[in-house]
Amino acid sequence: MVANPKGGSGKSTLAVHLASWFARNDEIVCLGDLDRQQSTRYWLSERLQHLAPIRHWDVSGDELPAAPKECTVAVLDSPAGLHGKRLKALLNEMDKVVVPVSPSRFDMMASREFFEELSGTKAVRKDKVDIGIIGMRVDPRTNASKQLVEFLQQFDLPLVTCIRQAQRYVHAVESGVTLFDASNIDPVDRLQWKPLLDWLVKRR
Numbered sequence: 001m002v003a004n005p006k007g008g009s010g011k012s013t014l015a016v017h018l019a020s021w022f023a024r025n026d027e028i029v030c031l032g033d034l035d036r037q038q039s040t041r042y043w044l045s046e047r048l049q050h051l052a053p054i055r056h057w058d059v060s061g062d063e064l065p066a067a068p069k070e071c072t073v074a075v076l077d078s079p080a081g082l083h084g085k086r087l088k089a090l091l092n093e094m095d096k097v098v099v100p101v102s103p104s105r106f107d108m109m110a111s112r113e114f115f116e117e118l119s120g121t122k123a124v125r126k127d128k129v130d131i132g133i134i135g136m137r138v139d140p141r142t143n144a145s146k147q148l149v150e151f152l153q154q155f156d157l158p159l160v161t162c163i164r165q166a167q168r169y170v171h172a173v174e175s176g177v178t179l180f181d182a183s184n185i186d187p188v189d190r191l192q193w194k195p196l197l198d199w200l201v202k203r204r
């Protein structure tokens with residue numbers, strides 16, 4: 001699951017990239033979208049036939065249904081504002097939760113609260129789910145990004161990687177693809193994603 005209660009932190013961008021990376025790596029992937037805005041669902045409906053297939057996982061009911069049996073990887077995008085009972089219930093169902101945080105004071109303030117909430121839940125305390133933090137839209141030349149990295153390093157939860165701010169993410173997602181759907185991915189982007197992909201495939 002990709003989660004952060006702060007709107008616009010990069011959840012859907014991360015979720016579609018993860019789904020397409022796994023699909024490109026021969027996994028049978030399904031993608032669910034808990035957000036009423038249905039951005040990820042819409043992205044999926046626009047996805048071209050010749051690309052590595054990603055299945056739709058219908059998560060529209062009140063309870064989270066099991067992912068389709070044939071799927072080897074399930075990716076779940078979550079809405080802004082996710083917290084409390086709903087968050088707890090979802091954490092019980094997940095292996096890994098990825099939390100993107102963008103370099104802004106408001107995002108950091110909201111994330112601090114979220115990390116505290118996560119650390120206080122049973123699933124996390126009992127080590128039943130792994131939480132990984134991602135610095136999202138990071139531009140190492142800016143002070144805001146340096147502050148973000150310093151901020152994220154103070155928590156017990158691991159800072160898995162930082163992903164740079166680049167228009168190519170915006171353009172790709174708008175066109176129904178991801179950077180991983182292109183045959184040649186920029187080596188800088190590849191390097192930035194690698195720690196996250198390694199962290200995700202690492203067995204618990």
Ligand SMILES: Nc1ncnc2c1ncn2[C@@H]1O[C@H](COP(=O)(O)OP(=O)(O)OP(=O)(O)O)[C@@H](O)[C@H]1O
Pocket residue numbers: 006007008009010011012013014035078079080136137138163164165166167169170173
């Ligand atoms: N690495 C990046 N570089 C540049 N722009 C980015 C990057 N990641 C995300 N964005 C842009 O930031 C905006 C918010 O991203 P996204 O929609 O993925 O966030 P979200 O957390 O899903 O938002 P919401 O809470 O509304 O669902 C989008 O316009 C997206 O294209």
Ligand SMILES: [Mg+2]
Pocket residue numbers: 011012013035039077078
């Ligand atoms: Mg979203």
